[in-house]
Amino acid sequence: MTMLEILYQKKKVRLRVVQLTAYKQMKIVETHGKNGHTYYLFCYKSHFINVKKTAAVHLHSFLARALREGFTFSTDHVLTNIFLQSKTAYPLITNNQMVDKLKKQFSATERLYILAMFDNYIQPQKIQTLCKESFYQYRRNGQLKKAFQIVLHYHNALPSDSFANDMLQHTDFQKYRTLYADIEQLAAGWSDPLYLENYIFDHHFPHSFIKPLFDQYGIEERAFDQILLYYCQHDSLQDKLSLDQLPFAAYADKIQVSFWSELLPSHRFTRELMEQLLSLGAYDAILDYFLQTKEQPIELDLLDQAAPHVSADFLAKRYQQILPLITSLYEDHHQLDQLLKQLVKKLLSSTALSDLLACIDHNELPTVQKLRKIKQLTDNPDQQFVLGEIYYELGQYDKAIACFEWEMELAPDDTSPIQYLYKSHLANGDKEKAQTYQQLLATLPSS
Known part of the structure; x- marks a missing residue:
């Protein structure tokens, strides 16, 4: 059970993690306290924003939309563990403190965009007032593009807001509406990363935009988002990336093994991936993949490297599949016998001799003969x-x-x-x- 700590009224409170939801730039962690209260932890891009105690989720709020349309992962999922690997205690702050914090960290456009995501906790009219202040200031200064972007991104977070809808249709912004309507041209220069990320998410990740989005995450130093994007869109990315481009350097081998083990069943076989798993010691995952795959020949040199090191627990559970598999693959009897001997050494302490022989008794290999001799003597x-x-x-x-x-x-x-x-x-x-x-x-x- 995954836990995290928050700082609430100068005290540390331990909360049980229920799930992680990733929606556009926001990561939202649902947690429950001992008293039955629900708390949501909000992170924007790579920045922790706030923790909110939540009695109800309003039907048309950003939070409700995120929980409904985002990618959700359970408390014990590898991505949840990666995201929460920090042992930091997250502070729960007031709305006024949050606004002050956002002013120091973000531009006016992003600040309003983030605040709009908290409409479950802040009255929408208050957020709209802040939006109007920034919008009219840019407009008075003749900065029409920035004024347009203010309401455009605000609208992305709160699509039902009447002020944003009215301003986006104003004749002053016809030029920018035309510019943003040509998404291919906009993407060519990647001139508005925030808008493009929202567009890609809303349009279910068009194939041609996924690699540029991955690269943009790298520019913004959003390592978790790169890993998340690869996990969710690996069919589109695995031929365009080498595995060393994934930002796993900061994560322990155990985390990486869990990630690839989770992803492997749906991942197309690549030599690079198998070698990566070997380097991480993910021998069980490799054997499990070979047992499940029916689409292509098994590369014996990879099996040679993985099989001797498979864990005793995994072997004891799957030996009825593993032993027939390896005896069917090897033409070199000496090589087969050496591998079989290594596996039998692990199995004899936990598996009945008669059950082992039932899997391999049709062979006349030295190791099989020894097992028969044991039974006889x-x-x-x-x-x-x-x-x-x-x-x-x-x-x-x-x-x-x-x-x-x-x-x-x-x-x-x-x-x-x-x-x-x-x-x-x-x-x-x-x-x-x-x-x-x-x-x-x-x-x-x-x-």
Whole structure:
């Protein structure tokens, strides 16, 4: 469960994260407090703006539209974790404090655009008054383009506002309406990034605009937005970007593995992506992809690098798919047997021998023969030394120790089981017991 802290009345309050919503430039985190209250955390581009305690979401507010039309991710989603990786406590400030803060950080156009996004908390008439002040000031100064942009962006945040709608249709702004109607020309110079970003979002990410938008995010140092855009639009971006263009440098390998593991099932196979996953140690994700893909041949050199390092937990859950897959792919029996041996070492401690053999018993590989031998000798008290040797070779040191201890009791003068007990305990990480058998060996005559 993801948590965050806010500063409220000089006290830190821990809140449970419910979801993250990304809508245009705004990221909105819904959280719940212990008392059942709902708080929304608002971030604009890469800037934290405010936290708002929220009793209700008004039907026609920007917040309602964002929650309805934005990209939403659960509390445990990798993008939520990436976005909230900072341990900062976020301050809840008053509306007046927020207005003062915005004046210091943003131009008049962006300041009004951001305030319009808080119409769930500020009376729209108050925001409209601020809009009129800036609009008429620019207009009186003959700065008609800036006046037009004020109401244009304000309208994007509050499309039902009557003042913005009236001013956008005024004859003074016909030239700018014509300019903005030619979206291709506007995009060629990327002359109004804020408007273009809104246009791209509202028109469901036209293919030709996605890479320029990604580049604009880079110019504005909006690393999370680049990662978010790639996640949501990777079909359009993966052929236009190398993976090192994604701004993951600030994030831990674990975060990157989670990102690619989440995205991999819907991502077209690329050699670069697999090599990236290998470098991050995402072996389970690679094996999972190979198990699911039916569209193309599996590259054995990638499988060679990933399969030996797959986690024991993943292997135990998927061995009934993994073992038949690898035995069907390799023509080189020696190479196959070496890989199979590594996997069997991980499986024997958690998987029944009969279940393992059921997957691979049709092969005559040395490792398979050893497994059959184990099954044959398990209940034979006269063959415990041979059984112990097989267990030792397959890395089952506890089972090997039990066999050699039995054999040592039957033949106390034979140094061979003692030597194996020394090696088995050493391999098992028990240096103290290994030393005991080493000392015992020193007291016995050589056989």
